[in-house]
Amino acid sequence: MSIPKKRRNRYNPASEDFHKEEFPFYWLARVYGRYAMAMEKLLKRIDLDIPRWRVLNILFENDDSSISEISEHAVAKLSTITKIVYRMKDDGLVETSQSTQDGRVTQVSLTAAGRQAFFDMHELTDELFQKSFQGLTEAQLRKLNQVLANIFANLPEH
Known part of the structure; x- marks a missing residue:
């Protein structure tokens, strides 16, 4: 079941109803940014x-x-x-x-x-x-990967 177009406004940065905390890419960027900083710190130990x-x-x-x-x-x-x-x-x-x-x-x-x-x-x-991924079940991780794969497929190739 997809979200009706009218209700998507708060997720769309071009909308007057937009809230950054409801923008999925806001969270993707924050999660990846925090992950990348932690990874860089660890990986630096082994060059x-x-x-x-x-x-x-x-x-x-x-x-x-x-x-x-x-x-x-x-x-x-x-x-x-x-x-x-x-x-x-x-x-x-x-x-x-x-x-x-x-x-x-x-x-x-x-x-x-x-x-x-x-x-x-x-x-x-x-x-x-x-x-x-503490606290997430295998089913939740599988679903997360499915959702992200769908979003990836919707984006234009570089």
């Missing part, structure tokens, strides 16, 4: 940051990926991901190679050090994850 954390997660789950695939999953500009990948290569966390199917495509994979960094970062950030 990582959120962009590297994101790439390590993508590569661990997908084995090797092209830079454009990483960019798509990270929802980040290709040029930004390219810079991150080459910094990670300099740090010994990933290795790059030319795709066998298309010489214009750069494939990225984790090194042994990258795999170890993946495990280290998750050991370090597990408590934050557990605390973040």
Whole structure:
């Protein structure tokens, strides 16, 4: 059951009835901002940051990926991901190679050090994850993911 258009006004920043505390993106930004600050503080202990954390997660789950695939999953500009990948290569966390199917495509994979960094970062950030979702059931987390996936699908691609 969707909210009637007339009642959506208080959620719409363009409306006279708008209240920021009722704007879902207000809460998404606040939640992500607080999460990002806590993550940055933790990851700094092992010389990582959120962009590297994101790439390590993508590569661990997908084995090797092209830079454009990483960019798509990270929802980040290709040029930004390219810079991150080459910094990670300099740090010994990933290795790059030319795709066998298309010489214009750069494939990225984790090194042994990258795999170890993946495990280290998750050991370090597990408590934050557990605390973040404290009091929520698995069904609530599943529903939250469904709602966010719907909103994501409604937004235009970059």
